[in-house]
Amino acid sequence: MTGMGPAVTWWRSLAEQAGDPAYLAQLTSEFPAASASGVPVDRRRMLQLMAASAALTGLSGCGPSQAPEDIVPRVEPLSGEIAGAARYVATAVVQEGYATGAILQHRMGRPVKLEGNPDHPASLGAADATMQAAILDLYDPERSAAVLSAGRVTDWNKLALALASQRQQWLKDGGAGLRILSGRVTSPTLLAQMTALLKQYPAARWHSWEPSSRDNVTAGAMLAFGTPVDTLPQFDKADIVLAIESDAVSSAPGHLAFARAFGVRRRAAETGTGAMSRVYAIEATPTLIGAVADHRFVLRPTEIDLALRSIAAATGAGPAAWRGGEQPAWVGAVARDLVEHRGAALVHAGPEQTPANHALVHAINAALGAPGKTLRYIAPVAVDAGAGIADLVADMSAGKVETLIVLEGNPVYDAPADLGFADALARVALSVQFATHADETARRVTFHVPALHLFETWSDARAFDGTASILQPQIRPLVPGHSASEMLALLLGTPDVTALSLVQDYWRARAAGNFDTEWAGWLRKGIVTNTDADDADVAVRTDFASALPKPQMPGSGLTVLLRADPFLRSGAQANNGWLQELPRPLTRLTWDNAALIAPATAQRLAIADDDVVEIAAGKGVVRLPAMLLPGQAENCLTLSLGYGRTAIGGVGADIGSDVNPLRMSAALWQADDATLRATGDRLVLATTQHHQDMAGRDIVRTGSLDEFLSEHQPSPAAAHERPSLYPQYADTGNAWGMAISLNSCIGCGACTAACQAENNIPVVGREEVMRGRWMHWIRVDRYWGGDAAAPGILFQPVPCMHCEDAPCEVVCPVGATNHDSDGLNVMVYNRCVGTRFCSNNCPYKVRRFNFFGYSGRDKRPSISWNPDVTVRGRGVMEKCTYCIQRIREAKIASDRDDRSIADGEIKTACQQACPTEAIVFGDLNDPKSAVRRRKATPLDYSLLEELNTRPRTTYAARLTNRNPAIVEG
Amino acid sequence: MSGIALEFPDETPLVQAAQRLRERGVRAIEAYTPYPVEALDALLPLPRNLLPALVFATGMLGLAGGFLLQWYGAAISYPMNIGGRPPASWPAFIPIAFEIAVLCAVTMGFVGFFALAGLPKPYQPIHALPGFERATQDRFFLVVDVADPHFDSADIDRLSKEITSCRVVAWPS
């Protein structure tokens, strides 16, 4: 028919998806009418059809139609949605294989905010920045939404056909040419499938590659015990902690739980609830635990090896010969302190440490009687795939690999440079990658399959302590993707099983009682009960000392330390604006990675901040701007992984530099004998803090534990009440206030991320950050003190102080900011005309201004905003509200039930996310409230007290518990 | 009105003439000059000038009104806790009250002037007087109302003889 021809061609080019049978199937099932109407179609029907499908392309939120599956809300049983009321559903976030319990807040059937699951051992209610940002990944408009072949849209059936034909082959030869590459796997269901797969195809092999590798940890355990174990430090029981560039509170599996216990002991003296722990840190590049340590010793990696041997010798864990005469005095002192606290001492090393150092740590812990007291050993939670990526690439290059299935990985980007994965990949006949983004690897494989986000499908995973969680889908898939288990089912030749049935089948066998009730219980609680691992009984091998390799002598050249980025980790979440713009805890750097270099070294090499340098090690060369970092070991450069992505999306592509070229399979975390030269170029880094010391001002108050214990200061109440000309407004109802413990704060930035998620804070982008226009309502200030070689490092979270006599309010000509009846300093966006005087007059500079329409520019889909919080427009001021929407919600609930708001009923987003419980919020009128108890400490003080703004937010001064026997460090 | 206009080239003869007429008891005299001639104030008495009183009153009203406005808005109509300051913190109300007062007074001065001077009134009968356009430039006019009981044309003749520079015009001519 006329007009049909052009219409059709135009239609194809409109959305190639239309060519995708799966898509058309979806279309027809959505619109039976459309499918019924066979050709010839009249123009009218054609237009309807086009409109409908065009709508669907945009609205693929409907996802591939599948049988609706019931998920079980956490608190109330499934019932009709109450408009506006939040519903909370438990699930878990899987980070580098390990599960951390999470609860998603649903509004009108869509998840809008991720919170920690108090019942989950790895979360205890807290949530770190990375996992909170997962919600933004779910809504990432740039997620891969179609099966790709060589970058062009193809369809799932083509892949299915290709694999089906392969299967015949595998069944014959036992799958000799089949290889599966996965990341770290703890999912019992996936493991069961994998086992079945390997049973079906005995000759097939499973390789695993996790860019943020913990192989050194395993190897260390092998050296020490002859068997792999996971170490779970018990900071609550440790009086003395020795951290060897430890990730225990920052990124180790279970770090939130460890940080919780750590924080309790750090503020023990402050709250008078026991003894404060003493923390020693030995590290080449600053870590969070090092930043808050009482003694921080900056050593180069080789020096760390020697110091550790020396401590081992001094604690009786190793031969006296290791003592090494030229060790600094403090080494002995630390060792003595550890020995004196036998049974209450703990040594922990980070995953970047050499296997030898891990072995030493195990030995020292054994010598200190730590096992069973300050730490637990359990059998490894992560499954050992049996083979690594090196073997895989070898086989690929040797042409032994016909089919490669990459499950959730991006090896082309993050595989060690020396392996040449990309080239080897070219020799594989059929390669299939399964990932959420059409990334670097997707461009080079035969088939790229869009992965469903973990909030869109059924799955399960184990936490650091073995506890399993069932991952429930939170929303019908936003993209027509697939799940890992579906992928494996396809390989197993059982394409019709659903993810749900797979997970249920696995756990049905393990249900003690009635499966359905237990299943419901597991889902509701977010964990599968009694699945945590038992202690592993291991003993240090008597011959471990001799088995250790000889320590290297300190070299003269530069050492490159490759480290996972604090938030992007190894780069999988690089398209996440929240994480890109979240200031790194120590560098306050956003939207870039830099070569972190010690000031002294920089001076020697005549390098200044922002100088673009070229770093060469082995065959690898990288170019990136330098950044001077006090507390960095001399001649050590720290480079962050996870940047320089080329294919991921508009947010993350070409941000920072890819440092993987320096990463060799032999030494994943370190490249020795590197050379550095200034290129002469400059690239100004977008940092959020331009001045690094306190300029001699009384901002972060510090003191020694001994002083504090010896002379007890007078009651804080007296200290705080200063004369005022103004009448006191009595807050008859509630008087909300906040207390922040600087002893507990580890500067991790979870509070900032939580605030961003809860309060619809837009991402402004690199340029605007450089112009000082980022929008975070709570920032974590970081100050250096002392000498630049080994500085004191102080963190201070700064939200709005909610001053009683708020300077911002007085200067607003339209009364857009004022006090409410609860004494909150509120900001009325509708009324704001944008004079910005309030920001000028805020001594804490916690107010942020919408210089442009940032929310409008933000790419996130509108359904992802929190409906409880106004999305601010251009030209209005905004700031921390103490999460007033949560206060109101609780107030309404309490009014409805005619009761008063219970203490702890309201948690601000920052407080909720904080792993160390550094932030406490509550009613100052309630004498028994937690916040009152926190503020009762003599250490409590107001920031810039002399201005007499009478803040509602106060801080507990930071104590240091130093070893009197040590002068330096 | 209708009368006799005397045109002078200078203020001195004008003042003389005015003096004479006054001695004769002539009251209905009006002078038109390019610039204010102070000497005439004594000779051509005018009703009491209300303007200063009006301006002062308006200013005071503005002051009170401005203050009340702020006090009502901040303390009565919509009291709010602004930075812990009392709602009716009167010292903060002074500047605006003052500005409003001055604005009212100035406006009154301006409007009052036009009202009392009977302006705006683009056409005035006197413009019909030949040569009057120079009254705003370099000529000085004295207009005597013939209706005045003490008016006597003989005086005018005598004046014009005395003050030679004087030119007499009947008006309306």
Next chain:
Amino acid sequence: MASIDQAPIMQPGQDLAAIDRTVGDAVLHPGQPLWWWAGFTVAVALTLGFVLAVEYLFVAGIGIWGIDIPVAWGFAIANYVWWIGIASGGTIISALFYLTQSQWRSAVNRIAESMTLFAAAAAGIMPILHLGRPGFFYWLFPIPNTMGLWPQFKSPLLWDFFAILAYVISSILFWFLGLLPDLAMVRDRATTRRTQLFYGILAMGWTGSHTQWRLHKTAYGLLAALMAPLVVSVHSIVGLDFSGGLLPGWHSTQFSPFFVFGAVLSGFAMVLLIVVPLRRLYRLEAFITERHIDLLITFLLLCSLLLAYSYLIDALLPFYGSDHFERATALHRFTGAWAWSFWGAVTLNVLVPQMLWLRSLRGNAWLVCLIAFGVVVGMWLERIMLVTSSLYEDFLPSAWGHFAGTFWDWLTLFGSAGMAAAGFFLFLRYLPIVAIFELKEILPPSTHRSGRGA
């Protein structure tokens, strides 16, 4: 000194007709000299630039400027304070010196007042442009909104809003009242129907009757008596915009007088900058004599010294006190990133003008103009220094930042100058630039007859 102080404020040999010819007819001449067209063209070009800058501002938002957090105020506020300061000069000359019966003012007050008008207009626009949501500036009017919410009367910004409002309106009324008799004169000299109508309507039927004159004198005196305190209050309140805040370097009790001094200084400088060339270009040497220039320079020097005193206090007080924030800010001003603006202000406003103590230099018109221009620039530097140096490094080092103007900042500044200039050129073209009736009033009577034509 003696000679020039006894010098007459009007050169001999002038009479009523002469004044009308020199001043009045300039308005009625159809053509304009080349310099006028040149200046007017430049001014209009800049005005168009201003329009462009404002257009883009409204479309894109104030993010196009260099402002950020912590420096949330930048050019717009500095420009505002600068312009309002310049405006004050005119009011002081015409109002204050009217009250002090200084006859010399008559020759220059019209120019000064008109300058005030356009400067005040330029100033008045800035606070509106500076708003994040300029469309809602009217929320500052004392009218409760639909929720019954009033403006916040304790805010110095609101005081400022009322101050500008009162000042701009009063300036216009005062200016027009003074203009009225001269408009009548132009009306009566006008030869074409169009001009007669135009000026006739403006003159509102002024006849110069004794009744009108007396009322006019009273009204003008009253307004003058009101304008003098008004202009002082306006600048005191502008000072409060800053000292009302608690920032180091702003929170200072001397800001109000300090701002008045600065304002008057820049005002006199601007008047000099205009008067010196104009008296040549319009052949007004007879009325605007060396004596006037000399007097203006004297007042310029006076204000310059007063300002020097304020600078001194501002620089020294922090070091008497114990407030380390104040000290740090003072040091930033001397040595920080914006130190150039501080030292620029000191040099151009205080040091350079002292040259004018030398009689010989005062005679040099070019030099006087140069120094006056220097002061005008210096005063802008002072304003931007006051705004930025207190903001970019205040209390918490973690929140310290930087500030740099963008292209749009500069375009707005120069554009506003063009707009004010364009307005002033139109004034030169269409209105008597000297208060004619006042000049006539101070002519010795004897001289009226001489040169009596027609």
